[in-house]
Amino acid sequence: MSTETAHTPNYDDAVTKKFLIASVTWGAVGMLVGVICALQLAWWPANLNVPWLTFGRLRPLHTNAVIFAFTGNFIFAAMYYSMQRLLKTRMFNDVLSQVHFWGWQSIIVAAAITLPAGLSQSKEYAELIWPIDIAIAVIWVVMAVNFFGTIAIRKVKHLYVAIWFYMSMVITIAVLHIVNSLVLPASATVSYPVFSGITDALVQWWYGHNAVGFLLTTPILGLMYYFVPKTAGRPVYSYRLSILHFWGLVFLYIWAGPHHILYSSLPDWAQTTGVVFSVMLLAPSWGGMLNGLLTLRGAWDKLRTDPLLKFWVVAITFYGMSTFEGPMMSIRAVNALSHFTDWTIGHVHSGALGWVGMAAFATFYYMVPKLWNNQLYSVKAATLHFWLATIGIVLYVMAMWTAGITQGLMWRELDADGQLQYPNFMDTVLQLIPLYWIRLVGGTMYLVGLLVMAWNLVKTASGVAPKDGPEQVTAAPESLPTPAK
Amino acid sequence: MSKTQDQVLGHGDECDGIEEYDNDLPAWWVGLFILTVVGGIGYAINYHFVSETSQLAQYQAEMAEAEAQWPAMDMTATVVVTEEMLAEGKDLYMTNCIGCHGPEMKGGIGPDLTDAEWVHGGTFNEIQNTISKGVPEKGMLSWEPILGPQKVQKVTAYVHAAGGGQ
Numbered sequence: 001m002s003t004e005t006a007h008t009p010n011y012d013d014a015v016t017k018k019f020l021i022a023s024v025t026w027g028a029v030g031m032l033v034g035v036i037c038a039l040q041l042a043w044w045p046a047n048l049n050v051p052w053l054t055f056g057r058l059r060p061l062h063t064n065a066v067i068f069a070f071t072g073n074f075i076f077a078a079m080y081y082s083m084q085r086l087l088k089t090r091m092f093n094d095v096l097s098q099v100h101f102w103g104w105q106s107i108i109v110a111a112a113i114t115l116p117a118g119l120s121q122s123k124e125y126a127e128l129i130w131p132i133d134i135a136i137a138v139i140w141v142v143m144a145v146n147f148f149g150t151i152a153i154r155k156v157k158h159l160y161v162a163i164w165f166y167m168s169m170v171i172t173i174a175v176l177h178i179v180n181s182l183v184l185p186a187s188a189t190v191s192y193p194v195f196s197g198i199t200d201a202l203v204q205w206w207y208g209h210n211a212v213g214f215l216l217t218t219p220i221l222g223l224m225y226y227f228v229p230k231t232a233g234r235p236v237y238s239y240r241l242s243i244l245h246f247w248g249l250v251f252l253y254i255w256a257g258p259h260h261i262l263y264s265s266l267p268d269w270a271q272t273t274g275v276v277f278s279v280m281l282l283a284p285s286w287g288g289m290l291n292g293l294l295t296l297r298g299a300w301d302k303l304r305t306d307p308l309l310k311f312w313v314v315a316i317t318f319y320g321m322s323t324f325e326g327p328m329m330s331i332r333a334v335n336a337l338s339h340f341t342d343w344t345i346g347h348v349h350s351g352a353l354g355w356v357g358m359a360a361f362a363t364f365y366y367m368v369p370k371l372w373n374n375q376l377y378s379v380k381a382a383t384l385h386f387w388l389a390t391i392g393i394v395l396y397v398m399a400m401w402t403a404g405i406t407q408g409l410m411w412r413e414l415d416a417d418g419q420l421q422y423p424n425f426m427d428t429v430l431q432l433i434p435l436y437w438i439r440l441v442g443g444t445m446y447l448v449g450l451l452v453m454a455w456n457l458v459k460t461a462s463g464v465a466p467k468d469g470p471e472q473v474t475a476a477p478e479s480l481p482t483p484a485k
Numbered sequence: 486m487s488k489t490q491d492q493v494l495g496h497g498d499e500c501d502g503i504e505e506y507d508n509d510l511p512a513w514w515v516g517l518f519i520l521t522v523v524g525g526i527g528y529a530i531n532y533h534f535v536s537e538t539s540q541l542a543q544y545q546a547e548m549a550e551a552e553a554q555w556p557a558m559d560m561t562a563t564v565v566v567t568e569e570m571l572a573e574g575k576d577l578y579m580t581n582c583i584g585c586h587g588p589e590m591k592g593g594i595g596p597d598l599t600d601a602e603w604v605h606g607g608t609f610n611e612i613q614n615t616i617s618k619g620v621p622e623k624g625m626l627s628w629e630p631i632l633g634p635q636k637v638q639k640v641t642a643y644v645h646a647a648g649g650g651q
């Protein structure tokens with residue numbers, strides 16, 4: 001595009017490239033660990049009797065790697081790419097960008113060493129020990145200074161909607177991380193939280209839910225607002241809707257944490273607060289889905305040929321699905337069945353694989369040809385990736401729904417005398433093994449798809465002539481409608 | 486539908502070429518939003534102030550219902566032993582007790598159940614009591630929490646009959 005070429009020389013795309021490469025690399029590692037976890041649940045001897053390969057240590061390694069390394073680096077790559085172009089300026093300070101990149105990768109390496117070693121704070125998604133927590137806080141603030149500095153020196157007046165969403169992430173994650181990590185260190189690796197009992201649990205899930213909200217959701221909605229109209233060459237459907245659902249999300253998300261600790265010692269009124277705010281989250285979430293899908297109106301014909309749009313349609317659809325499922329699971333009666341079962345795992349991965357992963361792939365396929373100034377090496381391989389990933393998700397999620405509902409119902413089944421039908425927990429677990437194998441197949445397909453993409457992107461970046469002919473994958477918008485005035 | 490439908494706002498040059506429409510909010514979406522807000526508040530008011538529910542109240546109601554459907558058994562009442570009870574009791578013995586008392590009830594880790602000697606008493610009620618409460622100091626589990634009173638009674642009937650209780 002003409003505006004782009006005119007300004008390209010000013011932008012710091014080197015750091016974007018680094019974040020992108022890091023995301024794909026850590027993504028492959030993190031999902032490989034996910035596949036190993038899935039194998040261990042189907043067939044436990046896969047832990048090879050080695051302590052640091054056991055499920056309890058690999059599981060947090062998987063979650064940390066896919067959330068902070070894969071998703072984190074993906075968000076940063078997309079954010080550095082889009083915000084420089086939207087604000088028509090280079091990043092505020094190149095040194096800060098480099099410190100952000102190398103600092104973040106060092107944190108990931110530290111996590112990859114400490115978690116298998118069994119060093120953990122035992123708070124989900126906040127397992128890392130206190131010295132690493134301090135490093136995260138410092139690096140996050142470095143990023144925040146760079147981010148707001150760039151906004152301050154911007155060359156345009158208008159702040160596009162993508163930037164608001166990034167801003168909500170930068171501010172909220174800082175607050176959540178710092179409060180949930182408040183501990184009293186007892187040694188270099190051991191610490192005790194300053195909160196205790198149910199207060200600690202509430203703070204933890206206030207953090208946990210909003211890590212989902214402000215890391216796996218809002219920044220990705222933000223970059224959707226940049227990459228979807230760019231990819232489709234269509235105007236965003238509704239500015240009004242974007243304002244409304246943005247404020248709806250940021251206001252409501254923060255209160256929804258208690259839906260993770262329903263039927264606990266948390267007071268009833270606090271549980272109700274979580275339930276009510278979660279149910280109210282449905283419409284603002286669907287506002288994002290609508291704005292994404294309706295932006296594609298008039299571009300549906302491109303869907304057949306353009307794998308990027310296919311990825312976006314599936315991503316946005318899964319976003320809509322998991323944000324319908326989430327509010328339902330927050331209802332007490334439903335949660336009583338779903339809690340502690342694989343239903344939660346299914347919900348997580350329809351969001352994680354469906355929404356986060358597919359959005360990441362669409363974004364990578366868009367950015368790599370632009371950043372390295374080449375055409376995508378193989379559209380066919382990208383289409384293959386699309387089908388591998390989509391079928392993989394469906395297998396994963398369907399297997400987990402079935403497993404979750406089966407086990408949930410078995411737990412409450414009573415016999416004629418009013419006694420538990422399955423008093424032996426193992427009886428309910430053995431039922432799930434075949435479903436765990438299906439999940440393993442789905443997860444492996446998803447991982448293979450990712451590797452196909454990595455190969456395709458490397459070929460693209462190294463400038464090998466496109467395999468499937470010279471046509472462009474993503475056509476630039478031919479003609480945009482003219483302004484109203 | 487207002488005339489602003491599908492008209493771009495015109496700040497594309499400030500957004501890297503991305504244009505935005507300012508289309509009306511879909512009416513069903515606005516309806517959904519209002520429904521969840523009103524419904525959510527209504528739910529909270531009903532839960533706490535109208536039906537005055539709580540998780541404790543829910544638990545007590547469920548327990549009371551179960552109590553009515555399956556009244557607590559009087560474990561001291563005389564039991565009429567049926568063929569069915571014995572068959573079920575045998576199954577229970579074979580899955581739960583065989584490990585310590587052996588397939589022929591000749592004992593192993595636990596004592597012989599066929600001889601005339603009963604360490605903890607050999608009447609129906611005494612045997613039942615031993616199975617219910619277990620003998621923790623010697624490693625026998627308390628079976629009532631695991632099997633429930635009905636099944637304890639069935640396995641007692643089997644042991645009493647097959648082992649030659651008093």
Ligand code: HEM
Nearest residue numbers: 031034035037038063066344345348352353356443446447
């Ligand atoms: C190849 C793809 C993947 C496979 C095979 C996989 C597999 C697994 C397995 C086996 C578990 C443990 C489930 C349990 O404890 O029962 C898990 C947990 C989890 N995974 Fe994945 N995963 C994959 C990709 C991802 C991605 C891309 C994300 C996020 C962006 C993700 C986020 C999570 C989270 C948050 C949990 C914890 C869920 C909870 O505690 O409720 N996974 N995954």
Ligand code: HEM
Nearest residue numbers: 212216259260278281322323326327329330339348351352
């Ligand atoms: C309106 C939106 C959403 C609501 C109201 C919601 C609600 C819920 C509920 C009720 C649970 C189960 C809690 C439990 O029983 O333990 C849950 C778990 C989870 N959800 Fe969502 N969800 C939403 C969207 C999403 C999205 C889009 C993602 C991912 C991108 C996601 C990721 C997760 C994760 C990772 C967990 C597992 C937490 C754990 O480790 O236990 N959620 N969510």
